[in-house]
Amino acid sequence: MSEPAKAVLLLSGGLDSTTVLAVARSKGYSVYALSFRYGQRHVHELDAARRVAAAYAVAEHVIADIDLRVFGGSALTGTEPVPKDREPAEMGAGIPITYVPARNTIFLSFALAWADVLGARRIFIGVNALDYSGYPDCRPEYIEAYERMANLATRSGVEGTAPIRISTPLIDLSKADIIRLGRSLGVDYSLTTSCYDPDALGAACGHCDACLLRLKGFAEAGVKDPARYAGG
Amino acid sequence: MSEPAKAVLLLSGGLDSTTVLAVARSKGYSVYALSFRYGQRHVHELDAARRVAAAYAVAEHVIADIDLRVFGGSALTGTEPVPKDREPAEMGAGIPITYVPARNTIFLSFALAWADVLGARRIFIGVNALDYSGYPDCRPEYIEAYERMANLATRSGVEGTAPIRISTPLIDLSKADIIRLGRSLGVDYSLTTSCYDPDALGAACGHCDACLLRLKGFAEAGVKDPARYAGG
Numbered sequence: 001m002s003e004p005a006k007a008v009l010l011l012s013g014g015l016d017s018t019t020v021l022a023v024a025r026s027k028g029y030s031v032y033a034l035s036f037r038y039g040q041r042h043v044h045e046l047d048a049a050r051r052v053a054a055a056y057a058v059a060e061h062v063i064a065d066i067d068l069r070v071f072g073g074s075a076l077t078g079t080e081p082v083p084k085d086r087e088p089a090e091m092g093a094g095i096p097i098t099y100v101p102a103r104n105t106i107f108l109s110f111a112l113a114w115a116d117v118l119g120a121r122r123i124f125i126g127v128n129a130l131d132y133s134g135y136p137d138c139r140p141e142y143i144e145a146y147e148r149m150a151n152l153a154t155r156s157g158v159e160g161t162a163p164i165r166i167s168t169p170l171i172d173l174s175k176a177d178i179i180r181l182g183r184s185l186g187v188d189y190s191l192t193t194s195c196y197d198p199d200a201l202g203a204a205c206g207h208c209d210a211c212l213l214r215l216k217g218f219a220e221a222g223v224k225d226p227a228r229y230a231g232g
Numbered sequence: 233m234s235e236p237a238k239a240v241l242l243l244s245g246g247l248d249s250t251t252v253l254a255v256a257r258s259k260g261y262s263v264y265a266l267s268f269r270y271g272q273r274h275v276h277e278l279d280a281a282r283r284v285a286a287a288y289a290v291a292e293h294v295i296a297d298i299d300l301r302v303f304g305g306s307a308l309t310g311t312e313p314v315p316k317d318r319e320p321a322e323m324g325a326g327i328p329i330t331y332v333p334a335r336n337t338i339f340l341s342f343a344l345a346w347a348d349v350l351g352a353r354r355i356f357i358g359v360n361a362l363d364y365s366g367y368p369d370c371r372p373e374y375i376e377a378y379e380r381m382a383n384l385a386t387r388s389g390v391e392g393t394a395p396i397r398i399s400t401p402l403i404d405l406s407k408a409d410i411i412r413l414g415r416s417l418g419v420d421y422s423l424t425t426s427c428y429d430p431d432a433l434g435a436a437c438g439h440c441d442a443c444l445l446r447l448k449g450f451a452e453a454g455v456k457d458p459a460r461y462a463g464g
Contacts, residue, residue, distance in 0.1 A: 066298045071346045102345035105385045109341040113334035114303045142384040149377035153337045153369045 004030040006059070006120035007167075008111045011035050013048030014194045015214060016126035016170055019182035021056055023169045024124050026185055032118060033061045034111055038103075039069035044202045048193040055191055064110055068100060084197075084207040104137035108146055112164070116154045121162050123150075128170045128178070143168055175217025183223065190226035203230040236262040238291070238352035239399075240343045243267050245280030246426045247446060248358035248402055251414035253288055255401045256356050258417055264350060265293040266343055270335075271301035276434045280425040287423055296342055300332060316429075316439040336369035340378055344396070348386045353394050355382075360402045360410070375400055407449025415455065422458035435462040 007029040011017045024031050035049040046063060053061035104127065111123045127138040136142060147166045154164065170178050182189065194214045195204035204211050206229045218225040239261035243249045256263050267281040278295060285293035336359065343355045359370040368374060379398045386396065402410050414421065426446045427436035436443050438461045450457040 062302050064299060064302055067296060068345065070294050070296055071342075071349045100345075101348035101387075102341055102385055105344060105381070106338070106341040109334055109338040110303075112337060113300065113332075116333035117303045136387065137385045139384065142381070145377070145381035145384050149337070149374070149381045152371065152374040152377050153334055155333075155368065 004028050005122065006030050006032060006115075006118050007122040007124055008032045008034055008115045008118065008120050009058075009124040010107050010111055010126070011049050011053060011061070012126075013045040013050075013052055013192060014126075014210075015175075015182070015189060015192045015217075016128060016178060017049075018052045018189070018192045019178050019185070019187055020124050020126040020169055021052060021058075022182055022185040022187045024167075025056060029122065029124075031056065031058045031124075032114060032120065033058045034107075034114060035061070035063045036107060036110070037063055037065045038100075039067050042193075042196050042198060044198055045193050047202070048191060051191045055188065062114070066106065066110075068103070068106070071101065083209060084205070086209060086212070102137070104135075104142075105146070108150075108166070112150050112154060115164060121164055123164065123166045125166060125168055126170050127168050128173065128175075130172070130174055138171075140168070140171055143171070174220070175213055176220035179217050179221040179223060183221075188226075193227060195227075199230045203228045205230055236260050237354065238262050238264060238347075238350050239354040239356055240264045240266055240347045240350065240352050241290075241356040242339050242343055242358070243281050243285060243293070244358075245277040245282075245284055245424060246358075246442075247407075247414070247421060247424045247449075248360060248410060249281075250284045250421070250424045251410050251417070251419055252356050252358040252401055253284060253290075254414055254417040254419045256399075257288060261354065261356075263288065263290045263356075264346060264352065265290045266339075266346060267293070267295045268339060268342070269295055269297050270332075270338075271299050274425075274428050274430060276430055277425050279434070280423060283423045287420065294346070298338065298342075300335070300338070303333065315441060316437070318441060318444070334369070336367075336374075337378070340382075340398070344382050344386060347396060353396055354399060355396065356399045356401070358402050359400050360405065360407075362404070362406055370403075372400070372403055375403070406452070407445055408452035411449050411453040411455060415453075420458075425459060427459075431462045435460045437462055 007024050009021055009024055009031050011021060011033040033053045035046055115123055129138055129140060143166055151163050194210045196208040196210050197205045204227050215225060239256050241253055241256055241263050243253060243265040265285045267278055347355055361370055361372060375398055383395050426442040428440040428442050429437045436459050447457060
């Protein structure tokens, strides 16, 4: 029996990346999960990432320290308030202030470094072009350009080994579709967290863009969200 | 009079990136210099980066903390010995063990994040395809693919502002050419350091690949290297 193929997976501890982990495991990959302490104020998501990594018994879980606050520029790493109770149309208009400049590019670059060291030919990322249409780095054309660059950046480009592929199994799915997919794979969403602005005990606010998208997704999928909400 | 255009510049404190800084300033850019504490054992290069940034009175100098040691995989961040006294042919064969996986991709991704926040449309990097032919991420086709990806990754890709350009003024130059270019721009190379394995006082070893390339470059340019060498 051959060894299972290795894959590096970006794991935030949220609903999307946890679903991607379930997909990667269902395809038989040995998963190396990568999370970041990047100055996010919703750092509690790392607790969720640890719970999820343990539940799926990943081959290794690395939490890399990078400080994106040095550049400022986002409500997720700065001190500006996270927007609350916005309508879907409002969320979709332009680039949201919760966009962290070049975040996926930075995250994928660390994933690429690890993949190069491990000899992994596959990177999984839970980007989604529908619900995050305002984020430039969630679009399929961005992922394709990243993949092309990645294969020129690393040993594979020089040594002619199999190319590195970036898998985005959620890219065309609605939040409800993602939840349905995850449930079909047995995902326990009580392990996950999505909120940008949780309270001190880690309960979700229920009003930021991420909470609203999540709650709408569960409502459309006809499933109760098992996450803890403040005052809920 | 209009404001000078902003540029983000990757500054290691070595000969190459310092020459690039002189080039960027000669073209009138307001320079935002970016260095990394990435677990490199030649961390003394950051002292050189600070000296160079101060000498050129850059608009801002950020040293970002990122820990590439979590992935292992290189003599520059690991505990394996740095190769010494290798012949040029040997240095050029295959990917050297001093190659840090995806390092330029990670560095450029941070530069891209900062450029996006600053509204800078230009990133300078001192890659060189001649002396570092074994590093996949020093090749022109890699830089072109990175630039394409970068313009899809950021606000410019969505908002239709001027594209981000990655400038590599040294890419086709020999080390001697770089030194001649820098001297024509008044660079003081005594500020810079190149050694992968300096002694405790910061004196260069004179025997690692970086020292050998540097010394060969100065010899070919007919100039004495003003750097301090151990026992010299």
